[in-house]
Amino acid sequence: MELIYKKEDIYSKLDDDKLEKVDTFSNEYIDFLNTAKTEYICVEKFTKMLDANGFIDINKKEELKEGDRVYFINKEKALFVAVIGKEDLIKGVNIIGAHIDSPRLDLKPMPMYENKDICLLKTQFYGGIKKYQWMSIPLAMYGVIYNEKGEKIKISIGDDNDDPCFTIADLLPHLAKDQMKANANEFIDPEKMSILFGSIKDKEAKDNKVKTNVLKILNKKYGIKEIDFARSEISFVPAFKAKYVGIDSSFIGGYGQDDRVCSYSTIRAMIDIVNEEKEINKTMVAMVVDKEEIGSIGNTSMNTEAFDMFINKIIEKRGATSVDKLELYYNSQMLSADVSTGVDPVFEEVSDVQNGNMLGCGIAVEKYTGSGGKYNASDANAKYVSQVMSIFDKNKVMYQFGTLGKIGKGGGGTIAYILANKGVDVIDCGTPVLAMHSPFEITSKFDVYMTYLAYKTFFKA
Numbered sequence: 490m491e492l493i494y495k496k497e498d499i500y501s502k503l504d505d506d507k508l509e510k511v512d513t514f515s516n517e518y519i520d521f522l523n524t525a526k527t528e529y530i531c532v533e534k535f536t537k538m539l540d541a542n543g544f545i546d547i548n549k550k551e552e553l554k555e556g557d558r559v560y561f562i563n564k565e566k567a568l569f570v571a572v573i574g575k576e577d578l579i580k581g582v583n584i585i586g587a588h589i590d591s592p593r594l595d596l597k598p599m600p601m602y603e604n605k606d607i608c609l610l611k612t613q614f615y616g617g618i619k620k621y622q623w624m625s626i627p628l629a630m631y632g633v634i635y636n637e638k639g640e641k642i643k644i645s646i647g648d649d650n651d652d653p654c655f656t657i658a659d660l661l662p663h664l665a666k667d668q669m670k671a672n673a674n675e676f677i678d679p680e681k682m683s684i685l686f687g688s689i690k691d692k693e694a695k696d697n698k699v700k701t702n703v704l705k706i707l708n709k710k711y712g713i714k715e716i717d718f719a720r721s722e723i724s725f726v727p728a729f730k731a732k733y734v735g736i737d738s739s740f741i742g743g744y745g746q747d748d749r750v751c752s753y754s755t756i757r758a759m760i761d762i763v764n765e766e767k768e769i770n771k772t773m774v775a776m777v778v779d780k781e782e783i784g785s786i787g788n789t790s791m792n793t794e795a796f797d798m799f800i801n802k803i804i805e806k807r808g809a810t811s812v813d814k815l816e817l818y819y820n821s822q823m824l825s826a827d828v829s830t831g832v833d834p835v836f837e838e839v840s841d842v843q844n845g846n847m848l849g850c851g852i853a854v855e856k857y858t859g860s861g862g863k864y865n866a867s868d869a870n871a872k873y874v875s876q877v878m879s880i881f882d883k884n885k886v887m888y889q890f891g892t893l894g895k896i897g898k899g900g901g902g903t904i905a906y907i908l909a910n911k912g913v914d915v916i917d918c919g920t921p922v923l924a925m926h927s928p929f930e931i932t933s934k935f936d937v938y939m940t941y942l943a944y945k946t947f948f949k950a
């Protein structure tokens with residue numbers, strides 16, 4: 490009997506067959522990262538994947554029976570999915586929830602201006618970023634515009650090889666004497682984070698010559714006018730590709746891994762289960778939601794009652810109207826599928842290493858989040874932790890226990906508390922990440938695969 494707990498790395502434990510699966514899954518995940526850089530596109534991609542595997546819109550179903558696969562798209566930016574199980578709904582469902590929004594630069598409602606014969610776009614950052622990391626890197630422009638006729642226009646410029654890209658030009662070091670005196674929080678003024686957008690002058694215009702030319706280009710391409718920016722959601726995100734990192738290709742680097750690594754793994758787990766299993770016992774519910782990075786506020790966030798509406802539809806269409814939704818929640822179990830931080834050897838002083846997540850050692854189980862005296866923490870109870878551990882142990886899922894960092898160094902939260910407040914047993918469980926919220930986040934490909942395995946195992950429990 491081994492009395493002392495020892496953390497082990499995944500690579501040493503997996504046989505060749507499993508290691509091949511790690512690479513296959515990682516390649517597919519990298520492809521996904523490269524094509525799904527906004528929550529709008531994530532919803533489109535996931536819906537396509539679901540459609541191809543027999544899932545349909547819940548509103549197209551009159552009644553639900555065992556094995557049925559349904560989803561609900563919440564205002565284009567969040568998605569709830571379910572596979573109906575054999576067991577009574579009152580006994581609870583297995584839920585995995587992740588988020589698909591990532592930190593980025595949004596356009597202000599009236600973004601365009603011209604100064605010194607250069608056309609620029611004003612941005613407002615979304616989520617928690619270190620602003621200097623977003624200066625002087627190639628950026629791509631993504632989003633939607635609803636024009637005056639209410640037609641949806643999709644924008645995507647910067648990731649195709651033939652596309653131009655965009656950037657915010659930072660100040661040269663030669664002239665940055667004053668800038669460098671300010672602390673890191675202040676030396677990039679968010680009001681100066683303007684996108685370089687163009688410099689060719691319209692020959693006929695009397696003033697605003699560059700702006701006029703830029704608007705002519707946009708009008709030709711998309712049929713839009715300046716006022717249409719007000720009815721748009723346009724974001725600037727890193728224009729470079731996700732790639733393997735390291736001489737041994739053990740890491741995956743890319744934008745938006747918080748939390749597309751968990752959302753992709755969640756949807757993949759559900760799809761692979763329905764294709765592999767003949768019978769589903771407990772109803773499985775997956776959700777990928779928006780607005781986590783700004784506090785889970787609003788009608789596409791986890792806090793929306795649209796989720797309750799989805800559960801109501803399942804209860805009704807299942808012909809189980811006697812089922813009390815509150816009791817269903819009370820008997821349900823959930824993994825809050827969000828990334829955690831890995832211990833960074835360069836900055837280990839911010840981590841309690843013994844309670845930190847090592848890259849390559851498995852999915853990170855975070856008993857509680859929050860900060861300081863567990864303030865704002867969603868804290869899983871011991872019984873539930875034990876249940877999740879035994880599910881993982883039985884299926885050889887490699888996991889580790891970590892906290893976000895040393896007490897008092899900061900903190901963070903996820904969507905866990907929202908379902909916990911409804912009575913669901915919830916624990917945070919996701920991939921460890923280095924350089925989280927940077928334009929190029931780092932994961933271990935072994936942890937990514939283990940995340941997928943963990944979710945698959947949990948759904949089936």
Ligand code: MN
Pocket residue numbers: 588747748781827828
């Ligand atoms: Mn997250």
Ligand code: MN
Pocket residue numbers: 747782926
């Ligand atoms: Mn985050």
